[in-house]
Amino acid sequence: MAELVHMIDSEVFLAFSTYATIVILKMMLMAPMTAYFRFSRKAFANPEDTGLGKTAEERKKMLRSDPDVERVRRCHQNDLESIIPFVLIGLLYSLTGPDLQSALLLFRVFVGSRFCHTVSYVMPLPQPSRALSWLVGMVVTLCMAYRVLTTALHL
């Protein structure tokens, strides 16, 4: 991390920006997907969202939890728990001046693993497809964290 100023204007940082943005957009996609399932399953969390119901009774019935909606929400939650650490640690990692090929490999594997995770979760595919895709993403983030700690350690 001796030459941060130089590194920040590097291909690694451009690659990081690209993959981080793509994977954050994927995470943001879960919100409209939740909305889609809420409308198609007629399962809402807030009374003010049940305007589609005609009678008061019908509206009350729409205030329920639905397994498909909950599944998408759990997938979204897992994205928050996995993608945000990747982006934050990845930003620091990009500033440690890693080799471009290694960095690209890590970024690509992570983004791929998260798309696999979402498909495995929402379809759902049989286990261990979801567990493995989650694990691959975690390992990538741990690799980057290891490099940050070995390059920049200042306790």
Next chain:
Amino acid sequence: MAELVHMIDSEVFLAFSTYATIVILKMMLMAPMTAYFRFSRKAFANPEDTGLGKTAEERKKMLRSDPDVERVRRCHQNDLESIIPFVLIGLLYSLTGPDLQSALLLFRVFVGSRFCHTVSYVMPLPQPSRALSWLVGMVVTLCMAYRVLTTALHL
């Protein structure tokens, strides 16, 4: 993104720092708000939090979920899902050297939309006020992501 080193010391980055900090502080405010509703509604999630109850029975009764508490928690969750992507993509966006006026417009609209979202959610105001304020924030983040991907693309 050719002149990152120059850009990081720019008015755009100062503006980003200001608006990002304000909107993160707003998000952090949801935690004490949840605590306030938990105490006023006497609805807690952990047995060790029910010290206010005098008898064991009274304490057990306080371990319940309350609609107002859940509403604030959903609002907090939506903040996590919307504000963190804004800050992360906004950071990369600020480094692409955008025009100061465009950047200020995007930052101001986003921060405004999130304050409207919180008011719409917690009051609650009738729909579509909450849906619209959420949508405006999403569009701002998508605009910034578009600029990052078109300026810095490196796959």
Next chain:
Amino acid sequence: MAELVHMIDSEVFLAFSTYATIVILKMMLMAPMTAYFRFSRKAFANPEDTGLGKTAEERKKMLRSDPDVERVRRCHQNDLESIIPFVLIGLLYSLTGPDLQSALLLFRVFVGSRFCHTVSYVMPLPQPSRALSWLVGMVVTLCMAYRVLTTALHL
């Protein structure tokens, strides 16, 4: 924030990278801990995760919520709500050129407070240990936000 370019290659930024990485790793640890409790309590959220059950009935029984699992999940959620604001605001704070000793103090206190918070939550220790450790972390983040806003204000 006048000399960002200079500051980013500083000891403060190295210290920030170190402590931010450590506390994000702590947050990531909550996911395997949740998995551990799910397996030991046999309490899963998805039908495809109940492969350990031999009969269909046994598998259905494993689709339940367990107080210990929910406790770890609430702790993880609190990490998302507290640690991510710390890292985001801390990144901006590190770029404002603070004194190294002040910065180290804030980073160390925050990281310490979050480890205490996790222990208090998961054990659990009697209140107010969890409330206090949470509060200390919040105060650190507010201190850093105050410095960012007073140094970099550009509305």
